[in-house]
Amino acid sequence: MLVRKIGEFGLINRIKKLIRTGPSVIVGLGDDCAVLKYNKYNYQLLTCDMLVEGVDFTRKDKPFLVGRKALAVSISDIASCGGLPRYALVSLGIPKSRSVDLVDKLYGGMISLAKSYKINIVGGDISSAQSLTINVSLLGEVEKKNLLLRSRALPGDFIFVTGELGGSISGKHLKFTPRLKEARFLVKNFKINSMIDVSDGLAQDLSHILEESNVGAFIYEKLLPLSNQACDLADALYTGEDFELLFTMPRKEAGKLMRMKKRINCRLIGEIVDRKEGLRLVDKKGSIKLLKLRGFRHF
Amino acid sequence: MLVRKIGEFGLINRIKKLIRTGPSVIVGLGDDCAVLKYNKYNYQLLTCDMLVEGVDFTRKDKPFLVGRKALAVSISDIASCGGLPRYALVSLGIPKSRSVDLVDKLYGGMISLAKSYKINIVGGDISSAQSLTINVSLLGEVEKKNLLLRSRALPGDFIFVTGELGGSISGKHLKFTPRLKEARFLVKNFKINSMIDVSDGLAQDLSHILEESNVGAFIYEKLLPLSNQACDLADALYTGEDFELLFTMPRKEAGKLMRMKKRINCRLIGEIVDRKEGLRLVDKKGSIKLLKLRGFRHF
Numbered sequence: 001m002l003v004r005k006i007g008e009f010g011l012i013n014r015i016k017k018l019i020r021t022g023p024s025v026i027v028g029l030g031d032d033c034a035v036l037k038y039n040k041y042n043y044q045l046l047t048c049d050m051l052v053e054g055v056d057f058t059r060k061d062k063p064f065l066v067g068r069k070a071l072a073v074s075i076s077d078i079a080s081c082g083g084l085p086r087y088a089l090v091s092l093g094i095p096k097s098r099s100v101d102l103v104d105k106l107y108g109g110m111i112s113l114a115k116s117y118k119i120n121i122v123g124g125d126i127s128s129a130q131s132l133t134i135n136v137s138l139l140g141e142v143e144k145k146n147l148l149l150r151s152r153a154l155p156g157d158f159i160f161v162t163g164e165l166g167g168s169i170s171g172k173h174l175k176f177t178p179r180l181k182e183a184r185f186l187v188k189n190f191k192i193n194s195m196i197d198v199s200d201g202l203a204q205d206l207s208h209i210l211e212e213s214n215v216g217a218f219i220y221e222k223l224l225p226l227s228n229q230a231c232d233l234a235d236a237l238y239t240g241e242d243f244e245l246l247f248t249m250p251r252k253e254a255g256k257l258m259r260m261k262k263r264i265n266c267r268l269i270g271e272i273v274d275r276k277e278g279l280r281l282v283d284k285k286g287s288i289k290l291l292k293l294r295g296f297r298h299f
Numbered sequence: 300m301l302v303r304k305i306g307e308f309g310l311i312n313r314i315k316k317l318i319r320t321g322p323s324v325i326v327g328l329g330d331d332c333a334v335l336k337y338n339k340y341n342y343q344l345l346t347c348d349m350l351v352e353g354v355d356f357t358r359k360d361k362p363f364l365v366g367r368k369a370l371a372v373s374i375s376d377i378a379s380c381g382g383l384p385r386y387a388l389v390s391l392g393i394p395k396s397r398s399v400d401l402v403d404k405l406y407g408g409m410i411s412l413a414k415s416y417k418i419n420i421v422g423g424d425i426s427s428a429q430s431l432t433i434n435v436s437l438l439g440e441v442e443k444k445n446l447l448l449r450s451r452a453l454p455g456d457f458i459f460v461t462g463e464l465g466g467s468i469s470g471k472h473l474k475f476t477p478r479l480k481e482a483r484f485l486v487k488n489f490k491i492n493s494m495i496d497v498s499d500g501l502a503q504d505l506s507h508i509l510e511e512s513n514v515g516a517f518i519y520e521k522l523l524p525l526s527n528q529a530c531d532l533a534d535a536l537y538t539g540e541d542f543e544l545l546f547t548m549p550r551k552e553a554g555k556l557m558r559m560k561k562r563i564n565c566r567l568i569g570e571i572v573d574r575k576e577g578l579r580l581v582d583k584k585g586s587i588k589l590l591k592l593r594g595f596r597h598f
Contacts, residue, residue: 003402004395011402011425018406021419025386034421036386036438039338046421048436050390052428087324087335091349091434096303096598103302103310107317120320122333122345126310128598129351130430135390137347137436139335 030212031149032077032196033140043147045140047077053132057174063102065174067109067134073199074138075117075178076243080197081149082187083142085180088114088121090136093129106134117180146187148247153194153213157248157272160257163265165202165244166236167229173241182264183245190257195247201240203291207279209248216277219270219291221284237281237291248272307596329511330448331376331495332439342446344439346376352431356473362401364473366408366433372498373437374416374477375542379496380448381486382441384479387413387420389435392428405433416479445486447546452493452512456547456571459556462564464501464543465535466528472540481563482544489556494546500539502590506578508547515576518569518590520583536580536590547571 003011012029021028026043027035033045049070053059057066071088078085090110094103114121119138162182179197186192194213198205202224210217221233230236245266249257254268279291302310311328320327325342326334332344348369352358356365370387377384389409393402413420418437461481478496485491493512497504501523509516520532529535544565548556553567578590 001399002395003393003397003399006399008425011399014399015402015406015423018403018410019420021421022417025419025421028419028421029423034386034388036421046386046388046436046438048388048390048422048424048434050392050424050426050428050432050434052392052426052432054429055427087333087345089333089345089347089436091347091436093349093351093432094302096301098302100300100302100305100310100313103314104317107314111317118321120324120327121318122320122324122327122335123347124314124328125347125349125434126307127349127351128354129349129432130353131428133349133351133392133428133432135347135349135424135434135436137345137388137390137434139345139438 027149031081033081035081035147038141042141042143045078045081045083045142047074048135048137049073050133050135061174063105064109067106068113069174070134070136071110071113072176072178073243074136075180076197078138078140079178079180079183080195080245081142082146082183082195083140085117085119085138085140087139088119088136090121090124090134092124093127093133095130095132096128098132148187148192148195150194150196150209151212153209153215153248153272155215155272155274156251157193158251158254158268159217159219159248159270159272160266161198161202161225161244161246161269163244164225164227165198165230165242166239167227167231168241169239170229172229176243178243179245185264186247190249190253193248193250195245198242198244198246199240201238202246203237203279205246210279214275216273216275216279217270218273218277218280218282220282223267223269225267303598307598310598326448330380332380334380334446337440341440341442344377344380344382344441346373347434347436348372349432349434360473362404363408366405367412368473369433369435370409370412371475371477372542373435374479375496377437377439378477378479378482379494379544380441381445381482381494382439384416384418384437384439386438387418387435389420389423389433391423392426392432394429394431395427397431447486447491447494449493449495449508450511452508452514452547452571454514454571454573455550456492457550457553457567458516458518458547458569458571459565460497460501460524460543460545460568462543463524463526464497464529464541465538466526466530467540468538469528471528475542477542478544484563485546488559489548489552492547492549494544497541497543497545498539500537501545502536502578504545509578513574515572515574515578516569517572517576517579517581519581522566522568524566
């Protein structure tokens, strides 16, 4: 069977079944980060992302922004677990015929973002390759009480999303601000039940929360914050690369969040319900539709 | 300027100059692993390696062995710092047209090696790519007193290497045993001054020790342990991918090591001298030659 046929998530599920981990691993494959035992008060978080030219960026994109994005996507993963990024490793696969200036600019973008998020770039690897390939691994930490996962949403939770959705491909995907400040504000001030970052589209990433938490959800078209760049509803639901935070919290906490809305740009978009409902969209006319669970997939 | 022209080490030195790290980073870019503050007795070690089809392995190589190698090279880095590997992240870039069976076998090789070295595979990323690309990041730890670096060799040290050198390309590079047991035996029983793994050829990797420690070295052709697969001396000095340990220790300790030789397969090959000597080879006739510092380079 071809990789193309089984698909990205089929492949991940297959790999998950092959792997066993020991007791020092709190969460292994399948969340935004791995969660590891660390000390009395904290866990360590570990995540990686591979960006490939022609898939995650094009040759026309500015190398500074490409380097920036390579680190930003991993910061977004650490943020969505409620933690703080600390140390980065960078592996670079680069064709011999590319310029040193390209490397300078890629690193320039990474270093500038690393500075503003107080991340140390501590090592890496360089290899010749056919296509420009950047892999960033990020080590971070999170207070045990602040750890957020995809798997703890509860029926009755309200669902929120930061910022706006859709149209990211027109430019935001290269310039987005990882929502670390927002995530830390949330974990410090509220009881959040689950969180994920919207990398593959709202529908797909919300469905990860639903699957892992064994629940369903209603979302309301009227409440979805479409960006000015979003062409239509489908764009906001399915295209991905928004890198906003999607999170769920008990209703009581939601009231408190509403009263502090000046402090964080986020919107209520729906609620968690029983799993048998699946994922449903209430459209502008009030009709209820079952949502297709598609979104960006590598294969 | 092209990447091809500045070369691998020119590129690394350029990147090093761009990067500053904070006080929690004991060693950043430039050794086999990054060394990070951890707790009272231990440091954390962090390393990564990117393997690309057509560079580090061919399409004809068995995927099980390719997966195994992808993890083994990073274990070798942790070993050469004196530490123990703990957690691995795996990023896989794979063309859509390749088979799921290939992925199973790649992971099969990694999982089998991970088991024997008690490493947890805790996460990863999958992306479509033009060439099969595997990046492994490995997090480990080392007792502070056992940390080994490239930078602490001293004039008068004897130089040792484990196993045999040369001809690795005929097969060993895909099947080598990372010298973790040997490295742990050494750090627990001896005062070792410096260590590195031989990945790019003895001459080049020894020159890293010399540069970082600001010393020179004499090595003796008669003492070099050539493997049966090595074609000639140049093969042992320059081809690389041996993944043996190269280390230096005070003469006194060397005597102790010689007496325990049954416990570890290693040979004395030379001595550390003043830096003004550079790297010299004493050939079988007793003539002294300055060694060229070439070896495997990506560009």
